[in-house]
Amino acid sequence: MSNAVSALQGASFDGYCKVEEAGLVGMITLRGDLSSAGVAKAVKAATGAAMPGQGEITEGAKGRAGWMSPDELLLIVDHAKAADFVAAASKSLAKEHALVVNVSDARAVYRVTGDAVREVLAKLSPADTAAMVPGQIRRTRIAQIPAAFYLTDEKTAELICFRSVAQYAFDILKDAAMSGGEVGV
Amino acid sequence: MLILECPYCGVVADETDLHGGGEAHLKRFGPGSSDEDFQTYLFHRANPKGVHFERWRHVSGCGKWFHAARNTMTLEVYGTYSAQTYEPPKAIINAVIKKHPEWEGYK
Numbered sequence: 001m002s003n004a005v006s007a008l009q010g011a012s013f014d015g016y017c018k019v020e021e022a023g024l025v026g027m028i029t030l031r032g033d034l035s036s037a038g039v040a041k042a043v044k045a046a047t048g049a050a051m052p053g054q055g056e057i058t059e060g061a062k063g064r065a066g067w068m069s070p071d072e073l074l075l076i077v078d079h080a081k082a083a084d085f086v087a088a089a090s091k092s093l094a095k096e097h098a099l100v101v102n103v104s105d106a107r108a109v110y111r112v113t114g115d116a117v118r119e120v121l122a123k124l125s126p127a128d129t130a131a132m133v134p135g136q137i138r139r140t141r142i143a144q145i146p147a148a149f150y151l152t153d154e155k156t157a158e159l160i161c162f163r164s165v166a167q168y169a170f171d172i173l174k175d176a177a178m179s180g181g182e183v184g185v
Numbered sequence: 186m187l188i189l190e191c192p193y194c195g196v197v198a199d200e201t202d203l204h205g206g207g208e209a210h211l212k213r214f215g216p217g218s219s220d221e222d223f224q225t226y227l228f229h230r231a232n233p234k235g236v237h238f239e240r241w242r243h244v245s246g247c248g249k250w251f252h253a254a255r256n257t258m259t260l261e262v263y264g265t266y267s268a269q270t271y272e273p274p275k276a277i278i279n280a281v282i283k284k285h286p287e288w289e290g291y292k
Contacts, residue, residue, distance in 0.1 A: 054195050069247035070193050126199045139194075140202055141245040 004079065007108040007166035015177035017114030021170065022158065025109045026063070026082030028075040030089065032098030039073075042092050042100070046075050046085040057137040057150045066137040066150065074137075074148070074160075079104055108166035110159045110173055117157045119183045121149060123176040143172045187255070192265050194247040206240030209252045210272060210291065234258050236281055236288055238273060241265075254281060 004024055012020035028046065032039050040051045048060025052073070057066035063077035077085055082102050089100040112120055118129040124142035132138065137150040142161070145168060149159040161169045175181075187200040196202075208230045214222040231237070237257045242250045252270070254263040254277045263280040266273065273291055281288055 067194075069249060072247075126201050128197070138196065139246045140196075140198070146245045 004105065007163045008170055011170060013170075013174045013177065015174065015179045016182050017112050017117055017120045017177040019120075019170065019173045019177050020111050020113075021166075022109040022111045024079035024104070025107075026077040026079040026085075026102075026104045027107050027109075027160070028077065028082055028086055028089070029068075029101045029103050030073045030075055030098065031071055032093065032096055034067075034071060034073065036096060036098075038093055038096050039098060042089040043073065043075065045092070046077055046089060052137075055136055055138070057135060066148070068137075068139060068148070106163055107160055108163045108169065110161075110169060112157045112159065112173065112177065113155055114177070115155060116182065117151070117155055120173065120176045121157055121159070123181075123183075124172055125149075142169065145169060187260060187262070189241060189253050189255075189262060189265050191243040191246060191249070192251050192267050193249040194243065196243070196246055198243060198246055202243065202245050204242045204244040206242055206250065209238040209240045209268075236263070236285060236291075238291055240268065 006021060006023045008021040010021050010023050012018065030039065030042065043049060043051055043065045047063035047065050049058040049063065049065040052058045052065050052067040055067055057064055063075060066074040068074050082104050086100050086102045093100060122129040125140045127138045127140045132151055134151040134153055137148060139148040141147060145161055145165045147159055147161040147169065149157050151157050188197060189203060190197050211226065214226040235256055235258055237255060239253050239255065240250055241253050250268045251265055252268050253265045254273060255261060264277045266277055
């Protein structure tokens, strides 16, 4: 197989918050009936995480499971293992009306770190980031593109967007995090 | 700024997160219907000054279609509800009537 490369190969920028591309991240889209036991089992097997409730993202030993819509989950796992998880989950969910797809290479992931991480996100999206707490995931837009983000702790956010707009996402995140652009100065 | 709560993901989303889908609760007239019914279904839309029922899609969020009852004049929102219904739920109707006792109904 050819060498897997992430969209911006770990590009990073230091402003009043740090913006860095997270490199290779395994991502699996799982669609199906989220109340079914089979789906919960597949989520557990892939990530070790419990089933997330509405708007939540849960963490397990092997990854995270984020609630994307009433019938869709995003599983964030190790990039190298994503294909195996997809194969295993497709098999275990063969008898259910469900879909499991490896979307790792269709997405880009950014990590924003700093005290004002909420401000950086708030500049770009209509979400009320001040009210967000770690464990919540929000699908919304940043400037003109769709994106999803969540806080891993009070100073770190991870943001996922389509790979085709990876450069645009990095540029606007850089712009929002530029030194001198602090809010309320 | 119009702000609606998506009934599927519980997110309070503003207009820029949403996409408008026009009038809600239309009855479809397809093949086999009369020309007049088909024309009405395709082209005739209510455009009230006041209470209006609309379809919206949470386009950059969960991607689901839902319905909203709002006032086109005051921009007041009476509520949002699932799109899997033929008519507005009782609670929404009651919310409208409470504000506008003279309201003539949704049809």
